[in-house]
Amino acid sequence: MNATNLIFKTIHVLFWIIFIGLMVNTGSILVAGILRLIINPEKFKYLYTVIDYDKVLFYDRMAYSLFVACIVAVEGLKSYIAYLVITIFLKLDLNSPFQSSFAPVLTRISQLAFLAGLIAAVTTGLSNWFIGLGLIVPNKWGAEELLFFAGILYIVSVIFKKGTQLQTDNDLTI
Amino acid sequence: MPIIVNLDVMMAKRKISLNELSEKVNLTLSNLSILKTGKAKAIRFSTLEAICKALDCQPADILEYRD
Numbered sequence: 001m002n003a004t005n006l007i008f009k010t011i012h013v014l015f016w017i018i019f020i021g022l023m024v025n026t027g028s029i030l031v032a033g034i035l036r037l038i039i040n041p042e043k044f045k046y047l048y049t050v051i052d053y054d055k056v057l058f059y060d061r062m063a064y065s066l067f068v069a070c071i072v073a074v075e076g077l078k079s080y081i082a083y084l085v086i087t088i089f090l091k092l093d094l095n096s097p098f099q100s101s102f103a104p105v106l107t108r109i110s111q112l113a114f115l116a117g118l119i120a121a122v123t124t125g126l127s128n129w130f131i132g133l134g135l136i137v138p139n140k141w142g143a144e145e146l147l148f149f150a151g152i153l154y155i156v157s158v159i160f161k162k163g164t165q166l167q168t169d170n171d172l173t174i
Numbered sequence: 175m176p177i178i179v180n181l182d183v184m185m186a187k188r189k190i191s192l193n194e195l196s197e198k199v200n201l202t203l204s205n206l207s208i209l210k211t212g213k214a215k216a217i218r219f220s221t222l223e224a225i226c227k228a229l230d231c232q233p234a235d236i237l238e239y240r241d
Contacts, residue, residue, distance in 0.1 A: 172215040174205050 004094065012089040015082055022079035026072060033068035037061065055135045063126070067137075070123040074141060077116035084109050098160065098167035106157035110150045117146030178238045181210045184229050199224040 056064045084105055091099065120143035127139035185195060196206050201221065208214050209221075222233055229235075 169215050172208065172213065174201065174209045174214045174217050174221050 008089070008092070008094070012086070015085050015089065019079055019082035019086055022075060022082055026075040026079055029068065029075060030072045033065075033072065037065060037068070056130060056137065059130075059133065059135060063130075067123070067126050067130075070119055070126065071141075073119045074116050074123060077112050077119070081109050081112050081116070084112075096167065098163040100164050100168070103157060103161040103164050106153060106160055110153035110157055113146050113150035113153060117143050117150055120146055176240050178240055179209060179212050179214070179236060180238055181206075181225070181236055184231055184235055185210075188229050188231075190229065195225070195228060198228040 056067060088102055088105055091101065093099070120141040123141045124139055124143050127137050127141070130137045131139060185192070190198075192203060192206055192210070195201075196203050199206075199221065201209075201224075209217065217237075222236070225236060226233060
């Protein structure tokens with residue numbers, strides 16, 4: 001039990017780090033993307049970037065905007081998922097883990113992961129299109145992993161919901 | 175739920191308080207309260223047996239079916 005508690009505390013701390021990292025990443029991409037789009041891109045040459053901005057931006061402003069929006073959406077959804085996981089850790093009691101408030105959060109995480117997976121798939125499609133045009137952009141946005149994670153988590157949330165009902169019945173059995 | 179728990183009626187008939195009953199049947203006050211107010215989802219045979227023994231009654235005196 002002590003080992004499990006230690007593992008859970010470590011994962012909790014890791015999720016805080018992941019959450020902060022993802023928030024910083026999302027904010028950086030968003031701010032850098034907007035500044036490059038509305039102000040002179042050359043001025044913000046050295047700002048945080050995950051894409052070969054000048055080539056894409058000079059190729060098509062709309063495509064660039066859509067690309068940045070997709071990346072921000074995926075990263076934003078990932079950070080929101082990390083935040084939801086932290087809220088679970090804050091309320092988690094290992095002696096009675098099947099709390100009714102957790103089931104909707106798990107379902108929400110699976111829905112958000114599915115949405116992030118779909119947007120990541122669109123981003124990958126855009127990346128492949130840019131690559132086809134000769135531009136150098138990353139094309140791995142983790143769509144498959146997110147969709148796989150969403151599917152697994154949906155099954156877990158359904159089982160968890162049943163576990164919650166069983167625990168409530170057990171608590172009300174005198 | 176159509177199953178009615180008449181524990182309070184039997185307790186009144188036997189003139190026994192909730193504290194006394196909880197000591198006799200070895201149940202917490204909160205669990206007995208859940209049972210008395212009809213919030214319980216199930217009752218164990220061992221609990222029913224202990225209550226019947228403590229109140230000197232039959233299960234039918236405690237549980238009743240009403241449509």
